[in-house]
Amino acid sequence: DAGVTQSPTHLIKTRGQHVTLRCSPISGHKSVSWYQQVLGQGPQFIFQYYEKEERGRGNFPDRFSARQFPNYSSELNVNALLLGDSALYLCASSSGGRGNTIYFGEGSWLTVV
Amino acid sequence: KNEVEQSPQNLTAQEGEFITINCSYSVGISALHWLQQHPGGGIVSLFMLSSGKKKHGRLIATINIQEKHSSLHITASHPRDSAVYICAVTMYSGGGADGLTFGKGTHLIIQP
Secondary structure (H helix, E strand, O other): OOOOEEEOOEEEEOOOOOEEEEEEOOOOOOEEEEEEEOOOOOOEEEEEEEOOEEEEEOOOOOOEEEEEOOOOOEEEEEOOOOHHHOEEEEEEEEOOOOOOOOEEOOOEEEEEO | OOOEEEEOOEEEEEOOOOEEEEEEEOOOEEEEEEEEEOOOOOEEEEEEEOOEEEEEOOEEEEEEOOOOEEEEEEOOOOHHHOEEEEEEEEEOOOOOOOOEEEOOOEEEEEEO
8 A cells, every 4th residue: 555645755946936735645544734844853733634624733824724635635835935944844644533653754845945 | 841852862872782762741642652764754653652561673662641751762773773763742632633743853873
């Protein structure tokens, strides 16, 4: 079975641009979470979606948005990119509910120049 | 103060040594996760704990809910164990996000 897949794996954007990152969860998983990991730091929670509804949001500005589709795949959108948005963006999926094992994708490396 | 604190931040040891990484948290949790991250970014879940102790191969994870503390042990360490080990918790919020709160990670290097 395929694991959590993310695309693109690497991308470079210019300040002020918009970016869309995509995530396909493990088959059967209904929960998708997004995390931002700045170089040298631990990941920070951005969003969680379960059954197409937002379950939680971390401390990120409104420039960050996400959605989950009927097939449980998800998109993370970031508008008006800043240099500080340069990071590894990680997607994780689980079957949902607290205490379930969480599976991570390989991440999307975003560089803003 | 971070809600999840790990120690040590960096650890270098010789092959074969017994390794211990500690994690303390200050909030109510429903689960604690130990994760491994190799250079390049991918994160692998090693353990998910809500009580007691779990063992997988040379890895052992324990949690003390009353003391809000967990440890990850590696026995007979090997250079391939070199990675960043991250402690993360799922907070018990009574409804809402299941997002993880992460420690800053422990950078482990095992020298041959």
